[in-house]
Amino acid sequence: MEPIADKKRAIFESTLELVRENGFHGTPMSMVAKRAGVAAGTIYHYFKSKDQLIHELFAYAQQKPIQVISEENCETIPFKDCFFNLWFGLFTFYTRQPNVLKFFEQFLNSPYSADRPSLEQDDFFSLFIAFFERGITEGKLKKVSPKILATLANSSIITAVKLAGSDKITLQERELRQIPELLWDGMKQAA
Numbered sequence: 198m199e200p201i202a203d204k205k206r207a208i209f210e211s212t213l214e215l216v217r218e219n220g221f222h223g224t225p226m227s228m229v230a231k232r233a234g235v236a237a238g239t240i241y242h243y244f245k246s247k248d249q250l251i252h253e254l255f256a257y258a259q260q261k262p263i264q265v266i267s268e269e270n271c272e273t274i275p276f277k278d279c280f281f282n283l284w285f286g287l288f289t290f291y292t293r294q295p296n297v298l299k300f301f302e303q304f305l306n307s308p309y310s311a312d313r314p315s316l317e318q319d320d321f322f323s324l325f326i327a328f329f330e331r332g333i334t335e336g337k338l339k340k341v342s343p344k345i346l347a348t349l350a351n352s353s354i355i356t357a358v359k360l361a362g363s364d365k366i367t368l369q370e371r372e373l374r375q376i377p378e379l380l381w382d383g384m385k386q387a388a
Contacts, residue, residue: 202243204233204235204239204243205243207233207234207235208229208230208233208235208239208240208243208244208250209253209254209257209258210233210296211229211232211233212224212229212233212250212251212254213254213258213296213297213300214232214296215228215229215232216296216299216300216303217295217296217299217300220303221251221303221307221309225247226240226241226247226250229250248309251304251309252309252312254300255300255301255304255309255313258297258300258301259301259320259321260320261290261294261297262287262290262291262297262321263320263321263324265283265286265287265290266283266286266287266321266324266325266328267324268286269282269283269286271283271328271331276331276332276335276337276338277337277381277385279328280332280350280377280381281377281381283328283350284350284353284354284377284380285377287351287354288354288357288358288361288373291354291355291358292358292361292362295358295362298355298358317344322344322347322351325347325350325351326343326344326347327343328347329343329346329347329350330343332346332384336386337385337386338384338385338386339384339385339386339387340386341384346384349380349383349384350380353376353377353380357373357376361373
């Protein structure tokens with residue numbers, strides 16, 4: 198992804214905040230401009246419509262968890278260790294970036310996502326799927342669809358983030374660590 202201008206980044210980050218607070222429909226472009234500290238015309242310099250802003254924001258936001266996966270140097274450590282590092286890396290990312298998680302949830306459950314590619318072609322999931330394909334190839338994971346493994350891992354991370362951020366249930370550190378351990382035990386290849 199090419200570097201983006203500071204104003205465009207401010208627009209993206211402000212939109213993430215506002216969508217988390219108000220949803221898509223409660224976030225007009227005028228509110229985005231005010232929060233970003235830019236003139237309304239500046240937004241239209243970068244985006245011809247709110248739809249374009251939302252679609253480009255998805256691509257921008259998606260680069261953040263992709264970076265988490267890419268920064269983990271899995272080639273130099275055992276696969277199991279990498280699995281746990283990725284799980285906790287993404288958990289930590291979403292915990293620290295709740296605007297991104299909330300945006301993804303709203304986007305993927307809205308008409309905006311209708312034009313999205315299949316999981317195999319999605320930038321984030323294709324990386325995640327490739328990681329699980331590697332585990333299967335190396336004999337570390339059961340020979341099941343890597344799409345299933347990626348979906349299980351991702352959904353367990355998202356659910357754990359929601360639980361950890363809820364005031365309805367408290368997860369102790371030990372309990373949190375049990376989530377990826379149970380997941381690993383279910384997907385690892387029997388010895």
